[in-house]
Amino acid sequence: MTFYCKNFEIGTDQCTKLHSECIPGRPGCVLEGRVAISDELQRRIDQLEEERLARLAQRQR
Numbered sequence: 001m002t003f004y005c006k007n008f009e010i011g012t013d014q015c016t017k018l019h020s021e022c023i024p025g026r027p028g029c030v031l032e033g034r035v036a037i038s039d040e041l042q043r044r045i046d047q048l049e050e051e052r053l054a055r056l057a058q059r060q061r
């Protein structure tokens, strides 16, 4: 099965919707809740979310 996402930026592998790494199924992704995510990917998603929240906290200081 192949899938094309209009938010995927070829060359950088970034998601233009989330302004971050493309990980299909991550929160905010068009596939959220529609695909199964491995434990390894879930750890990467959790790490990215922590980094995103840290960036937001830094901006609010």
Ligand code: SF4
Pocket: 005, 006, 007, 008, 009, 014, 015, 016, 017, 018, 021, 022, 023, 024, 025, 026, 028, 029, 030, 031
């Ligand atoms: S994270 Fe989801 S919405 Fe973003 S580019 Fe990847 S598949 Fe598309």
